[in-house]
Amino acid sequence: MSKEDTPYSYEQLEKFATIIKEKTGSFHPSIGIIAGSGQGVLVEAVQNAITIPYTDIEGFPQSTVAGHSGEFVVGKIGDKDVLVMSGRLHLYEGYPAWKVTAPIRIMHLLRIKTLIVTNAAGSLTKSIPVGSIVLLKDHIYLPGLCGNNPLIGFNDERFGPRFLDVSKPYAKQLRIVAQEAVAELGFSGAVIEGVYCMVSGPMYESPAEVRYLRSIGADVVGMSTCPETIAARHCGMDILGMTLVTDVCVFSVDDEEPPLTHEEVLKVSTKKAGDMKALIEKVVMKLK
Secondary structure, rough: OOOOHHHOHHHHHHHHHHHHHHHHOOOOOOOEEEEEOOOOHHHHHOOEEEEEHHHHHOOOOOOOOOOOOOEEEEEOOOOOHHHHHHHOOOHHOOOOOOHOOOHHHHHHHHOOOOEEEEEEEEOOOOOOOOEEEEEOOOOOOHHHHHHOOOOOOOOOOOOOOOOOOOOOOOHHHHHHHHHHHHHHHOOHEEEEEEEEEOOOOOOOOOOHHHHHHHHHHOOOOEEOOOOHHHHHHHOOOOOEEEEEEEEOOOOOOOOOOOOOHHHHHHHHHHHHHHHHHHHHHHHHHOOO
């Protein structure tokens, strides 16, 4: 196994965390936020921001996808210190699961206790239209069930246990806070709770696959989030997951729907990112 194929050691992750900590000044974030595709506007919610490009962290993986800028932003939302990851890593970029989730373990070493993870995804039912926000209550991690899981391999007990219970992947108390925030913002009709399914991508699903995913209980489908959720739970974090629905999946090969493109996903995500930004701001300010 080459050095490139060797998972980061605890000490290497500590080095990454130290570099970030040295650049964050007096901020001590306890809340981490991962911005989904086209949702870089979330960094605009951060006041007195300090930006740390991934390129400033020697040896840290780089985001290669449009809509993911590749930087950490540290500062304040209200009176809370936060760290925003603008530019997540994906399996389909060729990164192994342990590298995709390295930022989560770094957040843990920075003493972050609460993770808000967002994504752009497709709806598996016409009852969840484009523009909806889905608060995640559960997930189906298909790549993880098939061996592409960040917990495979050596387990460092300093992060978490060998065998992890994920019967409650997303914190109920955080969903309650989010629902309260939704009501205060006045757009409750566009927000529901649901189940997210992760596929590896990068292709969008065939109609037969769409029908299958719906049949096993998924409401929305995307290409991220579950590895980070698993790593965050392993580290003992509380997680709020939120999906912005950017398209409704095609259910039949005979449907006269135009081909879905990443550009269209980014277009919808950018248009609705203001709602996600307002919701996250409200949620963060309501956290104890």
